[in-house]
Amino acid sequence: MAFASALHCRECGREYPIEPNYVCDFCFGPLEVTYDYDAIRKSTSREKISSGPMDMWRYDDFLPVSRENAVNLGTGMTPLLKADNLGKMLGLNNLWLKNDAVNPTYSFKDRVVTVATTKALEFGFKTLACASTGNLAGSVAAHGAKAGMETLVFIPANLEYGKIIGASVYGPTVVTINGSYDDVNRLCSELADNHAWAVVNINMRPYYSEGSKTLAYEVAEQLGWRAPDHVVAPLASGSLFTKIWKGFNEFADIGLIDAVRTTMHGAQAVGCSPIVKAFDSGLMHAKPEVPDTVAKSLGIGNPADAYYVLKILKETGGSAIGVPEDEVGENMILLAETEGIFAETAGGVVISALKRMAKEGRFDPDETVVAYITGNGLKTQEVVASSVHPINIEPNVEAFEEKVLGANSN
Amino acid sequence: MASRRVKITFPEVLVGRPLIYKLGSMFDIVTSIRRADVGPETGWVILELQGEEEEIKKAVDWALEQGVRVDPITGDVIEG
Numbered sequence: 001m002a003f004a005s006a007l008h009c010r011e012c013g014r015e016y017p018i019e020p021n022y023v024c025d026f027c028f029g030p031l032e033v034t035y036d037y038d039a040i041r042k043s044t045s046r047e048k049i050s051s052g053p054m055d056m057w058r059y060d061d062f063l064p065v066s067r068e069n070a071v072n073l074g075t076g077m078t079p080l081l082k083a084d085n086l087g088k089m090l091g092l093n094n095l096w097l098k099n100d101a102v103n104p105t106y107s108f109k110d111r112v113v114t115v116a117t118t119k120a121l122e123f124g125f126k127t128l129a130c131a132s133t134g135n136l137a138g139s140v141a142a143h144g145a146k147a148g149m150e151t152l153v154f155i156p157a158n159l160e161y162g163k164i165i166g167a168s169v170y171g172p173t174v175v176t177i178n179g180s181y182d183d184v185n186r187l188c189s190e191l192a193d194n195h196a197w198a199v200v201n202i203n204m205r206p207y208y209s210e211g212s213k214t215l216a217y218e219v220a221e222q223l224g225w226r227a228p229d230h231v232v233a234p235l236a237s238g239s240l241f242t243k244i245w246k247g248f249n250e251f252a253d254i255g256l257i258d259a260v261r262t263t264m265h266g267a268q269a270v271g272c273s274p275i276v277k278a279f280d281s282g283l284m285h286a287k288p289e290v291p292d293t294v295a296k297s298l299g300i301g302n303p304a305d306a307y308y309v310l311k312i313l314k315e316t317g318g319s320a321i322g323v324p325e326d327e328v329g330e331n332m333i334l335l336a337e338t339e340g341i342f343a344e345t346a347g348g349v350v351i352s353a354l355k356r357m358a359k360e361g362r363f364d365p366d367e368t369v370v371a372y373i374t375g376n377g378l379k380t381q382e383v384v385a386s387s388v389h390p391i392n393i394e395p396n397v398e399a400f401e402e403k404v405l406g407a408n409s410n
Numbered sequence: 411m412a413s414r415r416v417k418i419t420f421p422e423v424l425v426g427r428p429l430i431y432k433l434g435s436m437f438d439i440v441t442s443i444r445r446a447d448v449g450p451e452t453g454w455v456i457l458e459l460q461g462e463e464e465e466i467k468k469a470v471d472w473a474l475e476q477g478v479r480v481d482p483i484t485g486d487v488i489e490g
C-alpha cells in the first residue's frame with residue numbers, strides 16, 4: 001500500500017493534493033511527495049523488506065504507488081560488488097560498486113520511469129512522453145510498451161543513430177527535433193504544458209524522482225542495513241543525487257538503519273559542470289551553460305536540483321569533482337579492466353572522480369565507499385572504440401605464435 | 411490570455427539594468443516575480459509573464475536579445 005499523503009513545495013512548504021502537478025502555484029518552487037511516516041513505521045520492517053520481491057518494488061512502502069499496480073520490467077536489486085582490484089589500486093579496503101548498468105534497459109532510469117509510468121496509469125493518462133538524449137528515451141519507450149500506452153519520445157535531431165534505434169525498437173512515436181539544445185528544451189517544456197500527456201520528468205517529476213531513492217535503500221540493505229561512509233555519484237539534473245541522500249535518511253528516520261553519517265560526493269565532466277563550478281565558487285545556484293561533453297547522459301546545462309545538491313554537499317562536507325573530458329574514456333576502461341564492469345561515460349566520470357579523491361586522501365583506507373555506476377557501456381561504445389586493439393592473424397599456428405605469443409613476450 | 415513561467419538569468423554586465431521593468435512597459439504583458447536572487451556578479455528571477463501569446467513571445471525574444479538567458483522554470487527537460 002502507498003503512504004504518499006500530499007505534495008509539498010520544497011521552497012515554501014505549501015501542500016497540494018496528489019495530482020499530476022510539479023510546481024507550486026505560489027512561488028513556482030518544485031513539488032515533492034510527502035509521506036505518512038508514522039504509518040510507514042508501523043507497516044515496514046527489515047524482515048518484511050527482505051522477504052519482498054527481488055526488485056526495487058520491495059521498498060514500495062517508501063514509494064508513491066504500490067507494487068500491485070506496478071508497470072515493472074524487473075528493475076532494481078542490482079549487484080553491489082566489492083571492488084577489491086580497483087580498491088587495491090586506490091588504497092581503499094572497502095570500495096563497493098553499485099552496478100545499475102544491468103537494469104532492464106541498461107541504466108538507473110528504469111527506477112524512476114517504472115514509478116512515473118505506474119503513477120501515470122493510475123492518474124488515467126493514455127500517453128507517456130519524455131525528451132531525452134538516450135537512457136531516458138529507451139526506458140520510457142520500454143515501459144510505455146509494457147503498459148500499453150501511447151508513447152512519445154522527443155530527441156535532438158543530431159543524436160547518434162544507435163541511441164535512436166535503442167528507443168525506437170520498443171515502438172514509440174519518435175520525434176527528432178532540429179535546433180539548438182536550448183531551443184529543443186524550450187519547445188519540449190512548452191509542449192508538456194499544453195498537452196494531456198504524462199511527461200515523466202515534467203508533470204510526473206515529483207513521483208518519477210522518488211524512484212531513485214531505491215538506489216539508497218538497496219545499498220543500505222546490501223551493506224547489512226547501514227549507510228556507507230562515502231557516496232560518489234554522477235550529477236546531471238541532480239535528482240539522483242538528492243534522492244540517494246533522501247533515501248538513506250528516510251531509512252534512518254524509520255529506524256531501519258542508524259543515523260546517517262555519509263559524506264556525499266558528486267561528479268561531472270568539465271564540459272558540462274555547472275554544479276561543480278557553483279560549488280568551487282561557493283555559490284548556492286548554478287549558472288546555466290550549454291553542454292559540450294563526451295558524457296552526454298550528464299549533459300544538463302541548467303540543472304533543476306542544483307541548489308539542493310549544493311546544500312547536501314555543504315551539509316555532509318562532501319565535494320563536487322569536475323573530471324577532464326579525456327579521463328572519461330580512460331576510466332571506463334580502467335573499470336572494465338579491473339572489475340569487469342563495462343559502464344557508460346557517466347561511470348567513467350564517477351571512477352575518475354573517485355580516483356582523484358582517493359589520491360587527495362579524501363577517504364580513510366577502511367571507510368566504506370560506494371560508487372554508483374548508473375548506465376551501460378554498450379550504449380557509448382564510440383568513446384572507447386579507439387582504445388581497443390584486437391590482434392588479427394591468418395588461420396595457422398605459426399601466425400598465432402608469432403603475432404600473439406610473440407607480441408605478449410616482449 | 412496566456413501565461414508563461416520562466417527563469418531569467420542575468421550575466422554580470424546586465425545585473426544593474428531595469429530589464430523586468432522594461433518587459434512590462436515595452437510590451438503589453440504583466441510580470442509577476444515569485445522568487446529572485448540577485449547579487450553583484452549574477453542574478454536570477456523566477457517570474458510569470460501574462461498576456462497574449464504573441465506579446466509574450468516578443469517580450470522573451472527581446473529579453474534574449476539583451477543578453478539574458480530565459481529558461482523554463484523546470485530547468486533542462488532533455489535528460490540523458
Ligand SMILES: Cc1ncc(COP(=O)(O)O)c(C=O)c1O
Pocket residue numbers: 107108109135136234235236237238239240241297298300344346374375376489490
Ligand atoms: C547514466 C546516467 N547517470 C546519471 C544521470 C544523472 O541523473 P540526474 O539527472 O538525476 O542527476 C543520468 C541522467 O540523466 C544518466 O543517464
Ligand SMILES: [Zn+2]
Pocket residue numbers: 009010011012013014024025026027028029
Ligand atoms: Zn512554494
